[in-house]
Amino acid sequence: MAGHTGHFNRRELLRDLGVAAAFGSPGRWPGWVRAQGNAGEKTAGMAQLTSSAGGSGGTSQLFTLDAKVSRVSLTKGSDRGEIVLQALRNIEDEIWASIGDKKRILIKPNFVSTTRELAASHPDEIRVILDFLKPRYKHETIVGEAAAGRGGTFEGYWNFSYLPLEKEYGVKLVDLNQQPWVYRYVFGSGHKPVAIRIISTFLDPDIYIISAARMKTHDRVVTTLSLKNTVLGAPVNDGRKNDKSLTHMENSFTPQAVLHFNMFHLAQEIYPDLGVIDGFVGMEGNGPVGGTPVESRVALASLDPPARDTLTTKLTGFDPTKILYLSSMAEAGMGQGDLTKVHVIGTPVEQCQFKFKPHERLLESYGSS
16 A cells, blocks of 8 residues: 555535545535434434535534533443343433334444454444333344454354344344445545445444444554444445555555544444444554453443543543644534543442553554553
């Protein structure tokens, strides 16, 4: 891959969004698919899209900043299943209101590796989500992943003991890499637009996406949580070409890595409706694959992705305001990034503070623990 290092700050990133719109692909642009509720109303914690047309009554902003308080459920305990389930139950009224009665549900685990269990979503996290849904949800539920590795998604299903879920719950395990796709664009080498194949499932407004992630560090963007699991799960990896790599495009391990911008850019259309973060055993150090375990024993859930991932980043000991994709989403009004406006339900934050080691490539930028 070309070795071009981009240099962005938040103001440049938001300014350059106008450039990105100029080469946007067909469809609702720059609309935000995931902001739509059952009747076109925004869901909890999501910002209202505003007009970008000129003249009186228009505005140059894509989103209005959301001043409302967002709710994030945080639980801590000695059993993975119990804390994940309680994290969901703490906000169950909000969850059921957001699902409605017609949407199909996609539970999206994370298989950045199909061979190392610590780098993947634990099957018991998926079981608990299915247990939570089962009493009230009677429509189709699929567990779908688009694995990044060469072994393919079903290698992960096999290695991580996902296959029994089909009989236990009557759900279907799907390799999303084999689904239809459409073109979108990201910034590549020299900040030039590069066509990227995006799995259509992630763009379908009738599919309710539950991002089931593990709490981990990352070699370019510091933390990889529910937002990144969804946004970077969407590009196709068909075994011949892995389009996920196009979002990175350069070997930059600095706070200004172009991956931050491309995640912000793609998140205009690709967004989780509900995020569940399993931090029962997290990963620190050389994530997202080669890190070491941290027995943090926490779980989080929320309908507001930036609020959830910002809080989790803070819990792991990093400053979320220094992580460009999170701070930019918050500044653009895509969710709540001000932790003074995040209402934590469940375990007090003071009982869940950790100091994860960053990836060794980011030590200079983010310091050592």
